Amino acid sequence: MNSSSPRGRWRRIDLPLIAWLTVIWTLLWTGLSWGNVISGVVVAVLLCLVFPLPAVELDLRLRPIGIVRLAGYLLYDMTSSTVTVTWQTLRGKPGPAAVIAVPLRCRTDLMIAATAVAVSSVPGGALVEVNGSTATLFLHVVHADDPRAVDRARADVRRLETLVVRAFGTREEIRRLKEPTPPDAPDAPDAPRTPGAPDAPDAPGAHDGRTPDA
Numbered sequence: 001m002n003s004s005s006p007r008g009r010w011r012r013i014d015l016p017l018i019a020w021l022t023v024i025w026t027l028l029w030t031g032l033s034w035g036n037v038i039s040g041v042v043v044a045v046l047l048c049l050v051f052p053l054p055a056v057e058l059d060l061r062l063r064p065i066g067i068v069r070l071a072g073y074l075l076y077d078m079t080s081s082t083v084t085v086t087w088q089t090l091r092g093k094p095g096p097a098a099v100i101a102v103p104l105r106c107r108t109d110l111m112i113a114a115t116a117v118a119v120s121s122v123p124g125g126a127l128v129e130v131n132g133s134t135a136t137l138f139l140h141v142v143h144a145d146d147p148r149a150v151d152r153a154r155a156d157v158r159r160l161e162t163l164v165v166r167a168f169g170t171r172e173e174i175r176r177l178k179e180p181t182p183p184d185a186p187d188a189p190d191a192p193r194t195p196g197a198p199d200a201p202d203a204p205g206a207h208d209g210r211t212p213d214a
Contacts, residue, residue, distance in 0.1 A: 006148075011175045016060045018044045020168070023067075027121040031078075032071055045131040059170055060110065066167035074121065077156075088142070098144030099128055103182035106165055107135040114168060115161045122156075177196055191210045 025040030112135055120127045125138035143149040167175050
């Protein structure tokens with residue numbers, strides 16, 4: 001059948017893809033409302049019709065209970081994070097900032113991207129970089145001098161990862177959530193330095209102005 005025919009184009013509309021695009025659209029608007037959901041469905045359908053994709057296995061599952069839990073947590077997290085960020089702004093003492101690395105348990109591109117979108121949708125969750133090869137997210141956090149604040153930031157990301165996977169992941173991806181948490185990757189340094197490079201010793205004669213013999 002010719003894919004350019006009306007029937008062929010309707011066959012290109014994949015319901016899981018429509019649902020996934022709608023979720024991303026809603027998260028980008030940082031608010032859950034009927035208007036955002038309906039407009040997300042319309043945009044997703046138009047994208048599938050105007051830019052039809054070849055048949056690709058997304059390996060996406062729609063789990064209603066997991067989706068409700070994810071949406072509820074995002075609404076709660078958005079509200080509480082907004083209050084926290086506002087309070088820190090009014091105090092004028094945000095504390096020192098840093099970029100931390102958070103390795104994820106699921107290594108599929110779809111779940112990494114979904115977790116990154118969820119993290120970015122929360123006020124104060126400044127996502128700096130996504131390393132797909134190591135399944136690591138890099139976040140900008142404040143109060144980096146407080147180890148408990150850094151641990152909470154990492155725990156929040158992994159909680160979002162769990163909710164995302166339980167909402168859209170496969171059985172294999174859900175099983176990976178029970179595996180031990182990957183060790184934390186090194187955080188971004190304050191100044192560039194070659195990892196593992198020892199401090200260079202003083203050269204002979206460096207302090208007395210003499211040139212060492214060849």
